[in-house]
Amino acid sequence: MLRFTLSRILGAIPTLLILISLSFLLIRVAPGGPFDSEKQLPPEIEANLRAAYNLDEPVVQQLGRYLWNLAQGDFGPSFQYRDFTVTELIAGSFPVSLRLGAMAMLLALSLGVLAGCVAALRQNRLADYSVMTAAMTGISVPNFVMAPLLVLVFAVWLGWLPAGGLGDGSVSHLILPVITLALPQIAYIARLTRASMIDVLRSPFIRTARAQGLTPLTVLIRHAMKPALLPVVSYLGPALAGIITGSVVVEQIFGVPGLGRFFVQGALNRDYTLVMGVVVFYGTLIVVLNLMVDLLYGWLDPRLRR
């Protein structure tokens, strides 16, 4: 297990390095500098600016400096929000996104697994068909379609829930964003759980368990649940990535002051350092979470332990 853990951790390092270098180099080869958007600056001021941002050094040295700063948690200054560093912007807005994402993930896992199990146990019956049709809808309606539709129905037409913002931070403000974020994930997890549960229930060791007289509930929970959830566990990585991407849209539509909204605004304003900072931050997050999922998987499957 220790060897497994170490090799996974070492395996994640090149991924991170490639991610950081790739985004760094992309920025360097991009047409136009960060100061092009404004009026033509006098050459000496531009030179000063370039020196201030260390843009006059060789690219490799800049990359090295960036990596060194990153290791200390410094993402550099924002080009757009001149008074803030990117680190401050991330630190200020990420907790909001995190709260949203964690709630959505929890909702997605509990509802998705439950619906998937019900569908698997009632295979080819009404409950199965309803769950699967709902899941297909969840997958097919993108969150940027679902979000405005939900707002239209529940906020504009019915007036039950607020249309946007965090307001006083009450639950009613979170309901629509969290549901929007969770819906596609619920759908994916339900489909995944159903498929793997059906597979597991057909396997010979389940027949053995039934031949031992175990009750259907014991068979399901003690024998079938763990193997059936393994695909769900390995989906957790992509699911987290999906929730993070989704929050970009959801925060935009619901006006939630999270990291996703900063990212979109940074992208539209060509705030290179901010965009890159967010890419590196989220990339690292995804790599680290994937690593944890890998380890969890290794712990769940005894055949991977050593």
Added chain:
Amino acid sequence: MSKSSGPLLSVRDLAVRFATPGGEVFAVRKLSYAVAAGETIGIVGESGSGKSQSVLALMGLLPENGHASGTAHFEGEDLISMPRQELAALRGAGISMVFQDPMTALNPYLSIGRQMRLVLQRHLALSAAEAHDRCVQALAQVRIPEPVRRLKSFPHELSGGQRQRVMLATALLCKPRLLIADEPTTALDVTVQAQMLALMRELQEETGTAIILITHDLGVVAGQCDHVVVLEAGEVRERSAVDELFSRPQHAYTQRLLRAVPRIDAAGPPQPSAEEPLLTVDSLSVEYEVLPQTLFGRRRQLRAVTDVSLELSAGETLGVVGESGCGKSTLARAVLRLIEVAGGRVSFLGSDLLALEGASLRDARRELQVVFQDPLAALNPRMSIGDIVGEPLRNFSPDLSASQREARVAEMLTAVGLSPADARRYPHEFSGGQCQRVGIARALISRPRVVVCDEAVSALDVSIQAQIIELLEKLQREMQLALVFIAHDLAVVRQISHRVLVMYLGRAVELAPGDQLYSRPQHPYTRALLSAVPVPDPASERTRQSITLSGEVPSPLKPPAGCAFHTRCAHAQPRCQQEVPELRRVESADVACHFAGTIDAENTSISVAG
């Protein structure tokens, strides 16, 4: 009804039918039998006979589209009409079941102990400590070493034989009155099968449990059962006491079946006249590289075949036998140039086969063909039979016109007992036996001199097996073919082979003419192997003194030093742990044992050589 009198289980007019899109299909019809305490009844049949469905019906474990009718009184209560929950309470407590493949029948995600405790929790109100003791006791009962430690193990950490012992221990946990064993030894090697069968007999004597044994192997039936039911296509063909069945089979099907069973005590084929060898293999070795599982894992070499030599002449059949992991299939693939060779020489028709490349290798392959184990998997599902059989011709005789090729294909299909019209059909339309005929037709259409049959009949039912062997022998006579016949079934090899090579952990341990090898085996492993094969004759099964090997084949990744067999050999001496024995001539056999010729054939004592 009182429990003490009458049979434990009495099945009357059991029928099992399945609802399919094509209508109702009967898997079993009008099956009746009775089992008394302490008795073993065998249900025998080939694939599709309904033997497994008939017991799943008793247990209420039929698939959803299955339906059982009739009665099956167990201790006075009818299992068929019993409410589901009552039946479930009986399963695992009064009636237990052991399945064929212990790898898949045990839950790979739960420890052995946990799986056993779940059964105890369901049926008996025991404290945690009592449950633990009961599990340890059950594992000890099936001769699992270090039972306390084993409870924490997962199925993949055990060997195949140990897994099946755990299955048996779990089945016996609640002291059932009836044990149903569905092909319990089919997935095991023959020496491990012998251990398992002996264990079942011992436990039955201790506990008095009644056993229903489902099997396709008449040899197993002869040694284990008191009564036998023969099923064919869901119908009972015969039901009698075991001696009766083997000595005076009544039904034509049983007679046919018994005739078809290859017997280890039968005579082999007549020796062909000696000729110059077509194929000579000299000290052939094959290594696999085992890639590391993790970043830091070491890359390891696995020696699958070590220093194997053999010769093969026209019209001759060389049998190659051994248990799983002995390297027999790897040897075949190396000779066929399908995998890389680590060392040694292969000369074929006078040329160095290992040095050939490109066009000259293709020319050699025309003379050197192969028939595989799984008949269906060996045929491309997207090609017609005609295209499959014609493919070698297309490559080896490119100047044939399409119509000439068709004519040759038609001729070949007729020769293997198919119709020329079958050329337009596809593999999935054929049965396993027919697919194997197609495979043979493909191998023979280029008129090869040597054909390697890699477990070519192992996947087939006994009666089909006999037909295919007959076909191979016929074609061998007509075409003066040299055959390399690889199989794990010693009886089948006996039937067809002139000479036999026995392998163990990648090495040749004995190479001898068939008659010599089967009547006077020299190597202790060959003897154990032969004595482990069940013979379809109850009388000789009862009297036979069998040499039961302890343990199982070691991992080829960590082969023992010295003689690879010394860890399981009753005659092992200190010398065997250090020195690898060379093949040497004893009588007309070549044997790799330091003490061959000095070990008395009947006795286990050794007269130490000077």
Added chain:
Amino acid sequence: MTPMGGLWSDAGRALRRNRAATISAAILLSLILLVIFGPLFSPWSYDYTDWGEIASPPALSNGHVFGTDQLGRDLFVRTLYGGRISLMVGLAATAVSLLIGIAYGATAGYFGGRLDHVMMRIVDILYALPFMFLVILLMVLFGRNIFLIFVAIGAINWLDMARIVRGQAMSLREREFVVAARTSGTRAGGIIGRHVVPNLLGVVAVYATLTVPQVILVESFLSFLGLGVAEPMTSWGALVNEGAQNMESAPWMLLFPASFLAITLFCLNFLGDGLRDALDPRDRSGR
């Protein structure tokens, strides 16, 4: 009956039994025809401003059956044009990912060994990159460019395809009929052409069908964020974005493009699912 005919007719039979997939295929077909030929019958072009009908609701009387947007452009024509872009991107980017994925996966899978090890490590590393963010970064840096969208999306999706094809190629390589073909003297080209590819196509077809909706989704997502196609040209994602901004005053601007997008994705997913059940033995229900 040719071998391939066997494959497709088997799949066809299984698909026809799957009513949801059949209906999906029919809807998709009519949608494609509508998107291609629909604009020919409309009096307006996608960028024509009808000054008399700014942001008017759907009506038969003025001919704007889906209504118009804030700039008085006919929403029906714009939705169909958006559909052209979305479907085109979907098909083209799928083709890109198919091409890269099959070549890469088949190479790694067929040759195996150390080459496979290295190639798959690269895929593993790329898998872990947050591609959506990198694509957005690309869009920010190099501006909106439909060609870039193809490349970017194709570059994401080929990873899945490569993994699938590699797995198939690896298992096919070990299958006995391929080994038999080698001993029958068939050359590498013949083995790949006659034995490997025909047995691989089914699975590739399934995943291609499931890739199209994914790609459409990514393109719509980018357009929604304002990073996709440039005005006045449009796509479903861009239309949904405009609709979302005006949903209180002009809900039809959201509802029509949103339903077209959702229905298309729905049908493609259903079709892909059905095709998988029909062709991919691993997922076949029953035995």
